[in-house]
Amino acid sequence: AHPPLGAGGTAPGVRATVLPPHDSPRGVASNRDAAGEFELTAQAVIVTSGGIGADHDIVRRHWPERLGTPPAEMVTGVPAYVDGRMLGISAEAGARLVNRDRMWHYTEGVRNWDPIWPGHGIRILPGPSSMWFDALGRRLPAPCLPGYDTLGTLRHLRTAEGLAEHDHSWFVLTQKIVEKEFALSGSEQNPDITAKDRAGFLRERVLGKGAPGPVDAFLRHGADFVTAPNLEQLVDKMNALTDKPLLDAAALRRQIEARDLQMANPYAKDAQVQGIRNARRYIGDRLGRVATPxxxxxxxxxxxxxxxxxxxxxxxxxGIQTDLDSRALGADGTPVEGLYAAGEVAGFGGGGVHGYNALEGTFLGGCLFSGRAAGRAAARQTA
Ligand SMILES: Cc1cc2nc3c(=O)[nH]c(=O)nc-3n(C[C@H](O)[C@H](O)[C@H](O)COP(=O)(O)OP(=O)(O)OC[C@H]3O[C@@H](n4cnc5c(N)ncnc54)[C@H](O)[C@@H]3O)c2cc1C
Structure with a gap:
């Protein structure tokens, strides 16, 4: 039981119970690693605990109808502490939670061969050339193309005929594509960028022969990667990664040959081929991001x-509904005294500023904006 945050005439307080750590492959500390139980009292409490992505049950519970059936299996793209626990605690303290069905998940997750948190998945940031097939071996229709429309592709994979019971899809590509077009999301996967190593960036990603180190490691160790000299052997290996052999090599061959024929046509009508050529008109992508067709x-x-x-x-x-001062609002729409929320737990500010969709990469901006608003308002309140 948590006493109301900020309620009553005395200084507001929060009581936190600290639980044992999650099982983590590397034993990395989570917010639950501290021992014991403590009680903290403050004039203002700013909740900045992030989202829900590490708790798949919460994700499934709030899965929106517009995205079809919730997947039975997912990989986890956020650290274990992003478990939504503070949302429930804040609601108990009087905050109103809104737009719980708005969420953003990627469709290009692979299991990390060297996990940092349980179920750790890495998102591939794909260039435009890989062919994308559903679990039954049908090429995805435009605009469900690599790197195009994340939530649109998620909706397709969850709602298209015959796919409800299958949680995976497939990229088929070549060594030439993987070398140029696979980037992996996550700071530990991009040591050259995080170290601001420009020479390393050029060496690995623009001039380099072979795939960048972290990508090559996935090719060699990743449970979701198979390679073969020809399509029939490849499909055998792909089928071995699923409970039932769902892919038919001849059907895949027909679709790949149709796409390959379009490569020879300067007026190709294939939307993906058009996209590849368009991307290469930009010098940056041509040099470092898009394989030669x-x-x-x-x-x-x-x-x-x-x-x-x-x-x-x-x-x-x-998440937590707030006003423009990042004050948490209660059921009646008035601020809960002393309680603020910022960042992802508050839907990046306000309880859902991005609407149903969002622009890639705009999330940190909302965290900074709502954090600044919360800090300023709390300082005014406690001055
Ligand atoms: C791999 C990856 C790549 C991303 N790339 C981008 C990108 O390119 N651009 C972009 O805009 N966004 C990106 N995001 C999203 C963005 O990083 C997050 O939305 C943002 O970090 C959320 O910030 P936050 O401060 O709200 O929460 P978090 O960064 O999740 O921080 C929450 C903090 O609260 C603590 N905490 C949680 N629960 C408790 C508790 N009960 N008690 C005490 N402490 C607790 C945690 O330990 C943590 O320190 C990415 C996310 C990931 C995982």
Whole structure:
């Protein structure tokens, strides 16, 4: 039982119970690692505990109807502490939770061969050339193309005929594509960028032969990656990664050959081929992001690679409703005294400022904005 935050005439307080740590492959500290139980009292409490992505049950419970059926299995794209626990605690203290069904998950998750947290998944930030197939081996329709429309693709994968019981999809690509087009999300996967190592960036990503180190490690160790010299062997290996063999090599071959034929056509009507050519008109992408167009079945571009993709939990777009001072609002729409919320737990400020969708990369901005508003308002309140 948590006493109301900020309620009553005395200084508001929060009582926190600290639980044993999650099982973590590397024993990395989470917020629950401290021992014992403590009680903290303050004039103002600012909740900044992040979203819900590490608790798949909460994600499934609030899964929106517009995205079809919730997946039975997902990989976790956020640290274990992003477990939504403070949302419930804040609600008990009187805060109103809104837009719980707004969430953003990626469709290009792979299991991390070297996990930092339980169920750790890494998102592939794909360039435009990989072919994308659903669990039954059907090419995804435009605009469900690599790197295009995240939530649109998620909706397709959860609502298209025959897919409700399958939680995965597939990339099929070549060694030539993986070398240029696979980037991995997460600071530990991008040591050259996080260390501001410009020479390393150029060496690895623009001039380099072979895939960048972290990508190469996934090719060698990743449970979701298979390679083969020809399509039939590749499909055998892909089928071995699922309970039942759902893919038919001949059907995949027909679709890949149709796409490959379009490569030879300067007026290609294939939306993905058009997208590849368009991306290469920008010098930055041409140099460092988009492979030279080629036929997937050209042995010179091989070996072929199949990647089993999982849904990866990431962002919580709803949460604690606040006003523009980041004050948490109660059921009657008035501020709960002394309680503030900022960042992802508050839907990046306000309880859902991004609406049902969002622009890639705009989340940190909302965290900073609402954090600044909360800090300023709390300082005014306690001055
Ligand atoms: C791999 C990855 C890549 C991303 N890339 C981008 C990007 O490129 N651009 C972008 O805009 N956004 C990106 N995001 C999203 C963005 O990082 C998050 O939305 C943002 O960090 C949320 O900030 P926050 O401060 O609200 O919560 P968090 O950063 O999740 O911090 C929450 C803090 O609260 C603590 N905490 C949680 N519960 C408790 C508790 N009960 N008691 C005490 N402490 C607690 C945690 O330990 C943690 O320190 C990415 C996220 C991930 C995981």
């Amino acid at each position: 080629h036929r997937l079945l050209d042995p010179a571009a091989g070996p072929l690679i199949g990647v089993k993709l999982h849904i990866l939990t990431r962002k919580t777009l709803g």
